[in-house]
Amino acid sequence: AQTVTQSQPEMSVQEAETVTLSCTYDTSESNYYLFWYKQPPSRQMILVIRQEAYKQQNATENRFSVNFQKAAKSFSLKISDSQLGDTAMYFCAFRSYSGGGADGLTFGKGTHLIIQP
Amino acid sequence: SAVISQKPSRDICQRGTSLTIQCQVDSQVTMMFWYRQQPGQSLTLIATANQGSEATYESGFVIDKFPISRPNLTFSTLTVSNMSPEDSSIYLCSVASGRGRGETQYFGPGTRLLVL
Numbered sequence: 526a527q528t529v530t531q532s533q534p535e536m537s538v539q540e541a542e543t544v545t546l547s548c549t550y551d552t553s554e555s556n557y558y559l560f561w562y563k564q565p566p567s568r569q570m571i572l573v574i575r576q577e578a579y580k581q582q583n584a585t586e587n588r589f590s591v592n593f594q595k596a597a598k599s600f601s602l603k604i605s606d607s608q609l610g611d612t613a614m615y616f617c618a619f620r621s622y623s624g625g626g627a628d629g630l631t632f633g634k635g636t637h638l639i640i641q642p
Numbered sequence: 643s644a645v646i647s648q649k650p651s652r653d654i655c656q657r658g659t660s661l662t663i664q665c666q667v668d669s670q671v672t673m674m675f676w677y678r679q680q681p682g683q684s685l686t687l688i689a690t691a692n693q694g695s696e697a698t699y700e701s702g703f704v705i706d707k708f709p710i711s712r713p714n715l716t717f718s719t720l721t722v723s724n725m726s727p728e729d730s731s732i733y734l735c736s737v738a739s740g741r742g743r744g745e746t747q748y749f750g751p752g753t754r755l756l757v758l
Binding site for chain 1: 679700734736745747754
């Protein structure tokens with residue numbers, strides 16, 4: 526079974542600063558995906574970024590980027606030029622890829638990110 | 643991406659009763675997933691629903707408590723049976739969209755359930 530660990534229950538930074546959220550995972554599989562989801566107070570789960578394990582290049586989406594270290598099983602999220610709207614819970618998630626169809630996600634406990642004005 | 647709707651968005655129920663949550667997707671999808679998010683907690687996968695077959699339940703979740711239907715490729719229901727206050731949670735429907743290595747999971751807005 527896979528496990529996902531987010532060691533930072535809460536983080537707070539000033540607007541426009543850069544912040545990094547950490548995530549580590551444990552798996553014996555070689556093919557898998559990693560995700561960061563954002564959950565604002567509305568409770569809607571919003572996909573922020575995804576990374577395929579077979580790709581060495583780190584994924585980026587505008588102000589969001591990841592540092593994927595496969596050997597270390599680490600998958601951190603960097604948010605540049607943070608904005609007030611980035612305030613939310615951030616969940617790291619793992620999904621194996623069996624090739625036969627989608628599998629469910631395993632989530633970390635989440636990091637509550639607060640952007641201060 | 644997929645557009646997912648859920649009904650009801652929230653409900654307050656009495657213990658011992660049952661509630662059925664509906665999930666509708668705007669496109670045909672093979673796999674649908676149901677998650678539970680207890681207050682202040684992360685998301686936990688309840689079961690995976692594949693059209694035309696029985697749902698697959700995760701450890702700790704049983705069909706008698708959480709029966710699931712998947713009558714077609716755009717719709718699923720989750721029933722929370724014989725509810726107790728411990729069932730108070732947000733229940734989220736999710737679908738896998740895209741193909742092969744491009745698959746990503748998207749979530750509905752959730753159903754917020756309070757059991758008294």
